[in-house]
Amino acid sequence: MVNPSPRTAAKADPAVPFLDLVSQHRALEEELVVAFRGAVRSARFVGGPEVAAFEREFASVVGTAEAVGLASGTDALRFAYLAMGVGPGDELITVPNTFIATSETITQAGGTIRFVDIDEATMTLDPAALAAAITPRTVGIVPVHLYGQPADMDPILAVAARHGLWVVEDAAQAHGATYKGRPAGSLGALAAFSFYPGKNLGACGEAGATVGNDRARLDVVRQLREHGQAKKYYHDSEGYNGRLDAIQAAFLRIKLRHLPAWTDGRRRAATWYREALADVAEVHLPTEARYARHSYHLFVIRAERRDALQAHLTQEQIGTGLHYPLPLHLQNAYRGMGLRKGAFPITERTAATCLSLPMFPEVTESQVARVADAVRRFFRG
Ligand SMILES: Cc1ncc(COP(=O)(O)O)c(C=O)c1O
Structure with a gap:
C-alpha cells in the first residue's frame, strides 16, 4: 500500500483523552523530582515531617481541625466507620450509585449496608428517601459527594439529628467543592478523601485521608492506621497497616497548592x-x-x-x-x-x-x- 503524501493526507483531528495526567505531571516534574530526592536523602519513607505537614495543610484547606493521612480513600472510609464505633447489626445508610469502596468498607467495619436511592437532579442521596429508610438499627449515614457535587447536607444532617445518627461524608470525589460556602468534607462527624492519581487532588500512587474536628475519634483513626498501637509496640486494639507514605505526602503538598x-x-x-x-x-x-x-x-x-x-x-x-x-x-x-x-x-x-x-x-x-x-x-x- 502506498502511503499518502503528507500534503494530501486528510488532517486527522487529535484525540481527546478522558483524563490527561501526563500534562499535569509534566508541568510539576522538576518540583516532584526535588521532593523525591529529599525523601531519598532523608530516608524518611513512612510518617515523619512531610506527612505531618501535609496533614496540617490539607486540614486547613478543608476547614477541619485535623486530617489523618492514610494509604487510601478506602482505608479512610473503613477507619472512619470504625472510629464512629460501628459494630455487628449496626446499619449504615448510603447510595447504590457509588464506587464499591463506600459500601464494602461498611461490611469490613462490621456493619450492615442499607441502600437508598438518589435525587435525580443532584445524583446524590435523596433526603426524603433517607428519612423513610431509617430503622431502629440505623446508626449512621454516608452521603457521597458524587462527581464533585456535594449531597444536600442540611436536610441530611437534620434527619441525622432527629434520629441521633452520625454522618460520615464520602468526599473521595469532592476536593475543592463547597456546600453553601463550606468545604465538602467539613460537614459531617468525619469525612474520607481519596488521593488516587485521577482524583481532583491525586498522589503519584495510592493515598487517602480521614478529616474532622473530633480529635478523640481521629486519634482512633491514627491508631488503626498503625496496628492499633498507642505507642510503639503497645497495642490497644488490633488495627491495620494504613499509613501514608512520606513520598506521597511530599508530592501531595506540591499538588495541593494547585x-x-x-x-x-x-x-x-x-x-x-x-x-x-x-x-x-x-x-x-x-x-x-x-x-x-x-x-x-x-x-x-x-x-x-x-x-x-x-x-x-x-x-x-x-x-x-x-x-x-x-x-x-x-x-x-x-x-x-x-x-x-x-x-x-x-x-x-x-x-x-x-x-x-x-x-x-x-x-x-x-x-x-x-x-x-x-x-x-x-x-x-
Ligand atoms: C466515591 C469513592 N469512594 C471511595 C473511593 C476509594 O478511594 P481509594 O481508591 O483511594 O481507595 C473512591 C475512589 O476510588 C471513590 O470514588
Missing part, C-alpha cells in the same frame, strides 16, 4: 460544555445544585442510546467513562441482599444513561468543542 486553580480549570471546562451542548436536546447536562460549588471530578451527561454514543466517541478517538455502569445493589457481590432490578429506579436509570466526558483541569476549549461536535453529529447526523 488545587484552587485546577478546580477553576474544571469549572471553566464545565461552562464550555454547557455552552457547546446547550442546543443538543437529547443530552441531559449535569446540574450544579443551587447550594453547591461543583468541583467536576467528572462531567457526566445522560442520554438515550448511551452505548452507541460511547462507541461513536471512541471511534472519534474521544475518551469516555461510565460512572457507574452497574448499580451496587445489582452487583454479584451483593446478590445476598436480595435486591432486584427496580429497587432503586433513579440509580438504575442513571446507570443505563450516564456517560462521563473528558474532564481534567488542562482540557482546552477546542478539545471541549471537538467533543461537543462529535456528540452533536451523533444525534444530528
